[in-house]
Amino acid sequence: xxxxxxxxxxxxxxxGTRERLLQAGYREIYRSGFQxxxxxxxxxxxxxxxxxxxxxxxxxxxxxxAVVEEIIAKLTQDKWLHYLRQGKNPIDTLIDIVQATxxxxxxxxxxxxxxxxxxxxxxxxxxFRTQLEAIFNDWQEGIATALRRGQSQGTVRRDLVPHETAxxxxxxxxxxxxxxxxxxxxxxxxxxxxxxxGWLKSLRAxxxxxxxxxxxxxxxxAVKQRQ
Amino acid sequence: xxxxxxxxxxxxxxxGTRERLLQAGYREIYRSGFQxxxxxxxxxxxxxxxxxxxxxxxxxxxxxxAVVEEIIAKLTQDKWLHYLRQGKNPIDTLIDIVQATxxxxxxxxxxxxxxxxxxxxxxxxxxFRTQLEAIFNDWQEGIATALRRGQSQGTVRRDLVPHETAxxxxxxxxxxxxxxxxxxxxxxxxxxxxxxxGWLKSLRAxxxxxxxxxxxxxxxxAVKQRQ
DNA sequence: TTCGACATACCGACCAGTATGTATGTTAAT
DNA sequence: ATTAACATACATACTGGTCGGTATGTCGAA
Numbered sequence: 448x449x450x451x452x453x454x455x456x457x458x459x460x461x462x463g464t465r466e467r468l469l470q471a472g473y474r475e476i477y478r479s480g481f482q483x484x485x486x487x488x489x490x491x492x493x494x495x496x497x498x499x500x501x502x503x504x505x506x507x508x509x510x511x512x513a514v515v516e517e518i519i520a521k522l523t524q525d526k527w528l529h530y531l532r533q534g535k536n537p538i539d540t541l542i543d544i545v546q547a548t549x550x551x552x553x554x555x556x557x558x559x560x561x562x563x564x565x566x567x568x569x570x571x572x573x574x575f576r577t578q579l580e581a582i583f584n585d586w587q588e589g590i591a592t593a594l595r596r597g598q599s600q601g602t603v604r605r606d607l608v609p610h611e612t613a614x615x616x617x618x619x620x621x622x623x624x625x626x627x628x629x630x631x632x633x634x635x636x637x638x639x640x641x642x643x644x645g646w647l648k649s650l651r652a653x654x655x656x657x658x659x660x661x662x663x664x665x666x667x668x669a670v671k672q673r674q
Numbered sequence: 675x676x677x678x679x680x681x682x683x684x685x686x687x688x689x690g691t692r693e694r695l696l697q698a699g700y701r702e703i704y705r706s707g708f709q710x711x712x713x714x715x716x717x718x719x720x721x722x723x724x725x726x727x728x729x730x731x732x733x734x735x736x737x738x739x740a741v742v743e744e745i746i747a748k749l750t751q752d753k754w755l756h757y758l759r760q761g762k763n764p765i766d767t768l769i770d771i772v773q774a775t776x777x778x779x780x781x782x783x784x785x786x787x788x789x790x791x792x793x794x795x796x797x798x799x800x801x802f803r804t805q806l807e808a809i810f811n812d813w814q815e816g817i818a819t820a821l822r823r824g825q826s827q828g829t830v831r832r833d834l835v836p837h838e839t840a841x842x843x844x845x846x847x848x849x850x851x852x853x854x855x856x857x858x859x860x861x862x863x864x865x866x867x868x869x870x871x872g873w874l875k876s877l878r879a880x881x882x883x884x885x886x887x888x889x890x891x892x893x894x895x896a897v898k899q900r901q
Numbered sequence: 902t903t904c905g906a907c908a909t910a911c912c913g914a915c916c917a918g919t920a921t922g923t924a925t926g927t928t929a930a931t
Numbered sequence: 932a933t934t935a936a937c938a939t940a941c942a943t944a945c946t947g948g949t950c951g952g953t954a955t956g957t958c959g960a961a
């Protein structure tokens with residue numbers, strides 16, 4: 448919490464103040480949604496004054512946009528894209544990521560910060576919407592890229608369309624997060640994880656011949672667009 | 675809009691007044707979310723005064739709860755459960771329902787009223803949460819019941835667990851609704867419909883022998899929990 | 902080294918506007 | 932005449948945001 452240089456808070460610490468406001472803003476928005484987030488609550492949580500806040504941010508919206516860009520975007524990066532870029536078997540990686548999702552009660556009950564904000568603000572504030580859309584797109588593209596790599600490595604079925612499969616996964620994941628949030632019940636989320644993982648396993652390429660050059664799709668499955 | 679008995683609004687019409695408040699409340703909540711929904715906006719839309727509103731509802735929350743119970747619950751009934759109860763091939767029925775989802779711009783952009791409210795209020799208001807959970811449960815159970823019937827009729831794969839499959843469908847459906855809402859783009863929703871329908875088709879039972887008593891699962895698929 | 906001049910960071914009282922909710926008056930229907 | 936069904940005016944709290952002022956830090960010149 449403190450910067451380690453003093454145990455007494457520095458009297459001037461602009462970056463630190465800004466960062467504390469962002470963190471507290473993120474938490475308050477996560478708890479109450481953006482529209483109902485109270486500036487005064489953020490100030491109380493940080494011991495920052497209103498003047499200081501409005502020195503660093505020109506409006507509540509501006510603070511919200513900064514929270515999206517500097518905190519929420521980073522969460523997706525850290526939770527998904529970071530691992531997907533490591534080049535391992537993408538299905539295994541995706542399963543690991545999904546299973547690594549927090550099952551802490553407060554996280555399950557609070558839902559996904561990205562989804563929460565998108566749900567609330569997409570229809571109301573174009574700047575929010577655009578920012579969040581960019582995060583969704585990066586997320587989807589990151590999954591799709593990993594799947595494409597998996598296809599060329601032979602670990603992922605070649606009959607699926609990576610970009611659409613990625614969208615399918617995201618939709619499913621978010622959907623379950625919402626159901627669990629509504630139920631306020633970790634068990635619901637665990638069922639979701641199980642079903643998502645089961646579906647992810649169905650994306651694996653069928654056992655391929657190890658040697659012998661080009662693999663041949665001996666029996667193409669009947670269902671074409673099957674996800 | 676009027677009740678057809680007069681073109682001049684009746685001076686006393688308690689049920690009508692209440693109903694108009696519910697409708698306007700629903701619309702306002704749909705547009706702005708519950709917390710940001712303005713009582714004054716509802717009053718302006720209905721030409722009802724504050725005293726009248728608080729005669730019929732004891733608080734804003736009370737109005738919100740009534741909107742959930744009397745309007746939103748009914749939407750799910752009409753859109754899903756009504757058709758699922760008709761006893762036709764459940765997969766066909768589900769495909770029809772999904773494809774019948776409005777692609778009007780304002781509906782896609784506004785998202786699903788049930789999801790919107792659940793997302794916003796589940797963590798904040800237990801009464802809301804309970805009401806919405808009941809709707810979700812009815813929804814899921816309605817789908818599951820239809821799937822079970824399909825299984826015994828031979829139109830639905832027997833290796834899937836109806837209740838979990840129903841949850842899977844709901845999660846997926848909601849997830850795509852959210853993506854489309856964030857994108858504010860009907861095209862995104864059309865992609866979602868296509869993928870949901872593709873997945874639904876994969877739930878059909880494999881071609882069964884018409885005659886000859888018990889069908890045999892000659893080749894059980896390798897993936898057990900596959901959805 | 903010291904000091905003056907200025908920029909940055911922050912303070913907190915205050916503002917106009919808006920929110921839900923209430924107290925009380927009035928009128929239509931039985 | 933009684934009461935259900937409103938209408939009106941108001942109470943109270945809280946919202947995001949502003950503004951004059953102050954404390955701290957920086958830096959160039961003497």
